[in-house]
Amino acid sequence: MMPVGETLLGQIRAVYLGRATDEEILKRKVASGGAVTAMLTYALEKDIIDGVVTAKRTKGLEGEAVVARTKEELLETAGNRWSIVPFAARIKAKIEEEDLKRVAVVCLPCQAQFFGQMRDFPILETDFGNRIKYIVSLFCMGTFAFEAFLNYLRVKYGVRAEEIEDIKLSGDFLEIHRETGVLAIPLKEAFSYLQTGCLVCSDYTGVWSDVSAGFVESEPGWTVLITRNQRGEELVRGAEREGYLELRDGSHVLGDVLKGAREKLARAQKNMAQLL
Amino acid sequence: MVMEKLKVLHVDIGGCEGCNVSIIRAYPKLMDSVELDISYLRDGECKYDEYDVALITGGVCMNEPRIGEELKEIREKAKVVVAFGSCASLGGILRFCRGGQAPRPDHRNFQPINSVIEVDYSIPGCPPTPQMLQSFFKYFMAGNETRLKLFKVTAGVKKLSGFDLIDDVVLTGLCIGCGACELSCPTGAIKLIDKRPTLAQERCIRCGTCYIRCPRASQIICLGGVKT
Numbered sequence: 001m002m003p004v005g006e007t008l009l010g011q012i013r014a015v016y017l018g019r020a021t022d023e024e025i026l027k028r029k030v031a032s033g034g035a036v037t038a039m040l041t042y043a044l045e046k047d048i049i050d051g052v053v054t055a056k057r058t059k060g061l062e063g064e065a066v067v068a069r070t071k072e073e074l075l076e077t078a079g080n081r082w083s084i085v086p087f088a089a090r091i092k093a094k095i096e097e098e099d100l101k102r103v104a105v106v107c108l109p110c111q112a113q114f115f116g117q118m119r120d121f122p123i124l125e126t127d128f129g130n131r132i133k134y135i136v137s138l139f140c141m142g143t144f145a146f147e148a149f150l151n152y153l154r155v156k157y158g159v160r161a162e163e164i165e166d167i168k169l170s171g172d173f174l175e176i177h178r179e180t181g182v183l184a185i186p187l188k189e190a191f192s193y194l195q196t197g198c199l200v201c202s203d204y205t206g207v208w209s210d211v212s213a214g215f216v217e218s219e220p221g222w223t224v225l226i227t228r229n230q231r232g233e234e235l236v237r238g239a240e241r242e243g244y245l246e247l248r249d250g251s252h253v254l255g256d257v258l259k260g261a262r263e264k265l266a267r268a269q270k271n272m273a274q275l276l
Numbered sequence: 277m278v279m280e281k282l283k284v285l286h287v288d289i290g291g292c293e294g295c296n297v298s299i300i301r302a303y304p305k306l307m308d309s310v311e312l313d314i315s316y317l318r319d320g321e322c323k324y325d326e327y328d329v330a331l332i333t334g335g336v337c338m339n340e341p342r343i344g345e346e347l348k349e350i351r352e353k354a355k356v357v358v359a360f361g362s363c364a365s366l367g368g369i370l371r372f373c374r375g376g377q378a379p380r381p382d383h384r385n386f387q388p389i390n391s392v393i394e395v396d397y398s399i400p401g402c403p404p405t406p407q408m409l410q411s412f413f414k415y416f417m418a419g420n421e422t423r424l425k426l427f428k429v430t431a432g433v434k435k436l437s438g439f440d441l442i443d444d445v446v447l448t449g450l451c452i453g454c455g456a457c458e459l460s461c462p463t464g465a466i467k468l469i470d471k472r473p474t475l476a477q478e479r480c481i482r483c484g485t486c487y488i489r490c491p492r493a494s495q496i497i498c499l500g501g502v503k504t
Contacts, residue, residue, distance in 0.1 A: 011422075088455035089468070110491035114456040117494070120423060121411050123401040123485055124462055143452065197445075197452035197492050202499065272499065275448060 137206020139214025
């Protein structure tokens with residue numbers, strides 16, 4: 001039999017359910033329990049890292065790579081993006097401009113793969129893997145081909161890009177938040193507008209990361225944290241020890257995560273057979 | 277208990293010497309676990325009849341039958357053969373030799389070593405960094421095949437370059453616009469325009485770094501979806 005744990009969820013050291021202890025983090029539009037924001041706040045405030053490189057939504061579904069050095073800056077980046085930010089080259093420029101020696105990167109599985117490979121196997125003299133202290137990957141079902149997605153929203157629902165304030169996932173629906181109200185779109189319908197490249201991706205959790213974070217329906221308000229190595233474990237446990245993070249054992253939700261991973265792999269295999 | 281050192285042979289079959297310098301730079305940190313038999317550090321023949329790993333650098337000159345023979349001999353001597361650097365693993369810049377060029381005007385056909393012998397791992401890079409070799413041995417000695425999978429599958433591929441990246445990932449619509457290729461290109465041949473890579477053909481040296489650094493392409497070759 002195929003070693004499922006190894007191929008679908010990668011190397012696992014421990015699984016936790018985490019929640020920020022800080023009210024302010026919980027109040028903001030965090031995706032689930034705010035554990036990622038809490039962990040990184042801990043790493044910043046205890047001077048374990050110099051900065052966090054992540055994406056911030058600018059307008060509509062567009063985002064840009066930013067460096068957060070404080071809790072406040074970090075909070076501004078929390079929330080979903082739904083489109084990929086061409087992060088890699090931008091990140092290098094940011095790290096060099098701001099002379100960051102120890103950074104945490106919050107990214108999607110594909111980007112975690114790239115950064116993880118760069119850290120483990122530096123092919124180029126210009127690689128900056130040695131500056132990447134933590135790679136935190138978010139669970140991902142894909143990013144939108146946003147031109148097509150926005151066009152679909154405009155044609156079918158009359159929603160203009162500039163009206164969109166936020167997009168959230170709620171059960172089987174995608175909620176489009178606008179000033180005038182919330183529009184719920186069946187997820188199945190929206191999934192047709194994912195980037196084709198995402199449809200052949202088989203990595204749901206980000207197997208190259210130190211910590212994977214995401215949420216499962218059965219534990220609302222909590223972030224699932226999968227630690228993969230000593231570094232990841234230190235980040236999560238350190239944040240708990242210093243009172244930034246509340247932790248529970250999360251091994252009972254691993255089945256739910258595996259379900260998502262299986263769906264993504266099955267989709268990748270189906271699409272790959274069609275596309276390649 | 278003293279762990280026996282890995283017997284490693286290095287052979288250069290022709291190239292710019294960048295990879296060799298990289299191996300020598302990597303050696304101080306490998307000395308505790310690896311005994312490197314490298315022509316620069318000895319006179320005459322190879323030290324042993326058998327090796328755990330053979331590192332081969334440079335591309336095969338197909339106009340020189342002697343090199344093909346040498347490679348076959350190395351294959352017999354070593355349990356594991358590693359193509360180190362883009363020329364050995366994918367042909368690299370030597371693919372552009374046209375004959376009649378200085379400084380070796382007589383040679384015009386260079387291929388990666390997997391055109392001649394079976395290769396176990398291919399490590400592209402022009403040249404790969406010393407740390408890359410240290411990492412390779414770290415995971416190799418730990419038996420971590422998951423981490424080394426990408427280099428194992430690359431050993432079965434004869435060419436990967438910016439051209440292949442455009443063909444396999446951009447033209448098929450599979451590019452997700454992450455920018456990893458742009459960052460990985462050592463010659464600045466790739467630029468992202470409207471979140472998709474474009475290739476300045478004359479700058480591509482066929483080192484394959486962009487291809488194996490592309491999250492989509494590397495995932496696809498690891499899942500077996502690439503031409504060999």
